[in-house]
Amino acid sequence: MNYKNVIGFGVAGNFAGHLEQAGEANDFLAVKTQEAVQPKAIFPFYVPSEKAGFLSVYPLSSNKLRFPDNSGDNLQIEPEIAILCHVIYQNNQVVKLIPYSFGAYNDCSIRRPNANKICEKKNWGAETKGLSDTLIPLTSFELGGEIDKYRIACFHRREEKTEIYGLDSPALGYSYFHTKLLDWIVDRMNNQPDQGPMNNIAELLAIADYPTEAIISIGATRYTEFGESHYLQKGDTSIVVVYNGEKYTKQQILEMAQAQSFPDDISALIQQVIK
Template sequence: MPFQHCIGFGVAGNFAGHLEQAGEDKDFQAVEVKSATQPKAIFPFYIPNSEGHFLNTYPLSSDTIIAPNDADNLQIEPEVVLKCQVHYSDGKVTGLTPIAFAAYNDCSIRRPNANKISEKKNWGANSKGVSQTFFNIDNLNPGGLIDRFRIASFHIRDNVCHVYGEDSPVVGYSYFHTTLLDWIIDRMNHQQDQGPTENIQTWLATAEYPEQALISIGATRYTPYGETHFLKPGDTSVVVVYDSQAFTAEEIKARAKTLDLNHAAISALVQTVK
């Protein structure tokens, strides 16, 4: 399912403790937030029609990660991604309508001196991951379908499967439901080019106000193993978004070991690192 027509954004700092584990909390010290639980910013990872800019490269793959030549600290970032319809009026975003969700890997380089968040996110083709399996939704109201789902992630090296991220409920995001959508809309209209953040209005105009957006809504916390192990060629990255009414965490772990993840209640993203 290609998404070249969609603009791509991510949410930074929407799961308590992740930025600290990733060593990125210092990057956001100058970013003003209204509360300790509020996400820090949204960032672009793919901008259609931005010819000549690195964000014009389509970075998404459902089966491969190409490791950058200049980084040995590449990490899985297990997330949920929302496919949204974007509504505009006079160049401003007036609404976001979620239409589907899936497993996503916001695979990131840990560059402590990067000027912008996006510089850690898109280093070329096959630098991020999205599952081919999406679940349809018609809203993000409390009690909806997505509330049943959980996020898990695994790292396979030398045929050994390790738990990489904490198995976490999707409703465990700091901002979720309409609170998250309202905040993203506000950031799309008002976020400025300051410190690690970028002016999103400018990017929407560059992309010619696309009708749809892929928005990854934040990475979960790492296990001690995930916090200290980085990807290298030959590894396999696995992100699973699954219905907790169909599977337990232990059942998903067992299935991940054999990559037995083709099921109607699972959105799986399995990527080989090259």
């Protein structure tokens, strides 16, 4: 599916311990938060406007992951849930986000310690992000809604060997979730400054002529020991799975990942790493 008219954002620091594992916690030392578990910032990964520089390149793919030109870059899978939202404006300010579906997302990132902005690690061209073709309808983003039953799993395949890359985690494990997360994102869309690793999001919405839909990846889970210490190589396969934890077991999901075959009620994202 094509989302070239949809703006794309990610949430940084919404799962306890991920930034530390990714070596990015120091990027946010100067970012003040109101509580310890609050996410650090939102960042753009795609802005549908020719005025947006490298962020104007459409990065999403459901089956490929393009390796950076610089072979020295360390590339890691970032398993997440993405929510697709209607964006409601009033006087060019975001007043509400209305989520309508969700699915498996790979916020694949380059570990660049000298990057000035988060977004510089996120979009290095076409086919550098991942969103599953199988999205799950969302009728409510309140406590008790469909998404509360879901879990996030992540696997890495190389030479027919499948390893668990991310800790199998519940959607309810996000630090900010439901209305609290949406309200915080709306505030950041309107008020986040161009400061340190952050972008001014209101300016990006303006140059994109106020898109009415957004893809928002709401945060990466923690890595296993294997995931924390292994980077992607050409020929690898990245697998991110968002599944109903009341219907399927972790073992069943692992077996599906090994076979690279999933039923239609699971949002699975299988990407081949290419040059």
